[in-house]
Structure formats: C-alpha cells, structure tokens
Amino acid sequence: LAGDTFDWLVTDLWCGAVRPWQAGRRARAARRAVATRTLWAARRVMGHLARWVRRGVPVSAADRRGRPDWTARHTVPVRLTLLAGDRDSWLAEVAVPTRRHPFGAGIRWSDGVLAVRHGHDLDPACHGAAGMVAGPDGRSPTLSESVAVDLLVPFAVAMRAEQATWRVVRPLIRLLATSRTVDMPTRLARWAAAAEGGGAADVLHGSIEPAWRRAVEAWFETTRCSVPDCAVEFDAVEALAPALGAALERVADTESAALLPRLACAADHESARHLLGHRSGECRLQDTARGGEEDMPAISLPPAGDEPAAVVVRVDEGGRTCLEHLSSVTGAPAVITIDRPEARWTAGGRVVDAA
Numbered sequence: 001l002a003g004d005t006f007d008w009l010v011t012d013l014w015c016g017a018v019r020p021w022q023a024g025r026r027a028r029a030a031r032r033a034v035a036t037r038t039l040w041a042a043r044r045v046m047g048h049l050a051r052w053v054r055r056g057v058p059v060s061a062a063d064r065r066g067r068p069d070w071t072a073r074h075t076v077p078v079r080l081t082l083l084a085g086d087r088d089s090w091l092a093e094v095a096v097p098t099r100r101h102p103f104g105a106g107i108r109w110s111d112g113v114l115a116v117r118h119g120h121d122l123d124p125a126c127h128g129a130a131g132m133v134a135g136p137d138g139r140s141p142t143l144s145e146s147v148a149v150d151l152l153v154p155f156a157v158a159m160r161a162e163q164a165t166w167r168v169v170r171p172l173i174r175l176l177a178t179s180r181t182v183d184m185p186t187r188l189a190r191w192a193a194a195a196e197g198g199g200a201a202d203v204l205h206g207s208i209e210p211a212w213r214r215a216v217e218a219w220f221e222t223t224r225c226s227v228p229d230c231a232v233e234f235d236a237v238e239a240l241a242p243a244l245g246a247a248l249e250r251v252a253d254t255e256s257a258a259l260l261p262r263l264a265c266a267a268d269h270e271s272a273r274h275l276l277g278h279r280s281g282e283c284r285l286q287d288t289a290r291g292g293e294e295d296m297p298a299i300s301l302p303p304a305g306d307e308p309a310a311v312v313v314r315v316d317e318g319g320r321t322c323l324e325h326l327s328s329v330t331g332a333p334a335v336i337t338i339d340r341p342e343a344r345w346t347a348g349g350r351v352v353d354a355a
Contacts, residue, residue: 003085014153058073
C-alpha cells in the first residue's frame with residue numbers, strides 16, 4: 001500500500017501542546033496512541049488483509065492456453081508492505097510485524113525494476129522533512145502537516161461542539177482532510193457555493209465562516225512560532241493564509257492567488273519506473289537514459305475526483321508527453337501491462353500515479 005493508508009494528522013489527539021513532529025517521550029507516546037486508535041478502528045479491514053497474507057488468495061488456475069479454468073483453484077501467496085506517506089509518516093516507528101498482523105513497513109519498496117514509494121516529496125507542501133520521524137531535537141512541520149494539525153483540527157473541534165452546525169460542516173472537514181494544500185481554497189469556495197444552494201446559507205454565514213476565519217488567523221499566528229517547511233522560494237504561509245481566510249466568502253485575494261499555482265510545482269523526478277501513492281500535481285521528467293538534463297514538458301494532473309486518479313505519464317508517437325488513464329472509454333476497468341511497448345516512455349521509464 002503506497003502510503004497514507006491511515007490519516008494520523010487530522011485527529012483531536014493533537015488538540016494539546018504535543019505535535020507529531022516533536023521529539024521526546026510525550027510525543028512518541030502520542031504518536032503511538034494515534035496509531036493504536038486508528039488500527040483498532042480499521043481492525044476488520046486489516047484482519048482481512050492479514051488473512052490474505054497468512055493463507056494466500058484462491059484464484060482460478062490457468063489452462064494450457066493461459067485462460068482461467070473455473071473448475072480448478074490455485075492459491076496465490078500474498079505479501080503486504082505498508083509504505084509511509086505524509087499522513088502516516090511514523091508508520092515504521094509503530095508497525096512491528098506479528099503473526100496477527102504480518103505486514104512489513106517502510107518508506108520505499110523496489111524489486112530492482114519497479115520502485116514504489118508514496119511520492120509526497122514531489123509535493124512542495126510535503127517536501128523537506130516529509131516522511132521523517134522526529135529526531136532527538138524534533139523537526140519543523142511541513143506545510144501540509146501544519147495545515148492539518150494546527151488549522152483543520154482546531155476548526156473541526158470547534159464545529160463539533162455545535163450539533164446543528166456539525167451536521168452541515170462535517171463533509172467539508174472530510175473534503176479538506178483529503179485535499180492537497182494548494183487545492184483547499186478552491187474546494188472551500190466550491191463547497192460554500194453548494195452549501196448556499198442547498199439551503200445552508202444561514203449556518204454558513206452565521207457560524208461556519210466566522211469560525212473558519214478565526215481558525216485561519218490562529219493558524220497564521222502559530223506558524224510565526226513554528227515555521228512550516230515548504231519547497232518554494234517565497235513565504236508559502238503568507239501566500240496561503242489570505243486565500244484560505246477569504247475562500248468561504250469567495251473573495252479572491254489576487255496577490256496570494258498568483259503564488260498558489262507555484263505550490264503545485266513538483267520537484268524533479270528520478271529515473272525509471274516509479275509507482276507513487278501521492279498525487280504529485282505536476283511531474284517534470286528528465287531524460288536520464290541519455291544522461292542529460294533535458295526537461296520534458298510539465299504535466300498537470302487532473303483534480304482529484306474529476307478524472308481517474310491513476311494515470312501513466314508517457315510519450316506518444318509524435319514525441320508529446322501525455323497522460324494515459326487507467327480506464328477504458330466505456331468506463332470498464334482497463335488492464336495495463338507494465339511491459340507493453342507502446343506504453344513505455346521513450347527515455348526508458350514512466351511514472352504511474354496511483355493516488
């Protein structure tokens with residue numbers, strides 16, 4: 001599983017003074033408590049996965065032509081590795097394989113041909129210390145971690161105290177918790193428009209908007225003391241905070257809005273084939289097969305929910321970089337073979353985004 005199997009950031013266990021990127025016994029105990037609570041909530045799903053690993057998965061055997069023989073069964077062994085993402089970065093710290101949960105954990109898996117990792121290092125808001133467990137002196141939060149823990153959590157806790165408002169705002173919390181940081185202003189504005197159209201204008205303007213603005217202002221003050229890491233050459237918080245604060249009122253801050261697209265520019269990718277579990281925004285591919293630094297054109301991946309999330313970056317016959325969606329025109333699932341010649345990148349590799 002290529003990362004973010006669990007969300008260990010958006011939880012009320014971070015309402016106190018302890019933060020997941022801090023060092024010390026209290027922080028380690030809090031990280032373990034968050035993981036334990038989540039694993040218990042997911043015990044049914046994780047139990048099914050554990051049975052697959054212990055017993056294998058029964059499938060139809062193949063006949064001499066390679067077609068399934070429905071009268072014969074064959075058990076395929078299964079191994080499962082959980083990779084740490086930006087939302088469960090301390091997975092390896094708490095996940096110890098046992099007979100009950102025989103899973104491996106790490107930050108990267110490779111068989112020498114295909115490399116699998118979460119890929120959040122390609123997202124500037126998750127770049128830097130992303131995926132690193134806090135060292136002896138702790139570390140700075142990433143921008144994504146800071147927004148999740150110091151903005152979304154206090155806002156959600158404040159809204160949960162108001163039962164009538166919580167019923168309306170809960171889908172917004174879920175939407176923001178699963179959004180990239182750079183996408184949040186746009187999604188806030190779209191949700192506000194839908195809420196007004198759905199008859200929730202009074203709750204939106206009377207309760208949700210003021211609470212959200214207060215939460216953004218408090219988060220901004222927090223970032224002045226605990227400055228988030230972000231792989232851009234400008235103050236990402238200064239650019240993001242005005243856009244977030246005005247998003248529910250759908251008032252565009254033109255100065256900050258001009259900087260936000262630069263938060264979606266990904267770092268340069270490595271070479272060969274990489275399976276990523278984090279939607280990377282833009283991918284810049286380098287011609288590593290020829291040993292050069294010739295950049296491929298930047299590719300903007302579709303917003304989550306608008307297109308199939310799994311895509312293959314490749315080069316077509318005309319030399320243009322394009323996206324190959326892992327679905328057919330009819331909507332039925334498509335089978336993509338790794339070694340299919342026409343799907344390969346001419347420089348020797350391709351990028352698969354499976355978020």
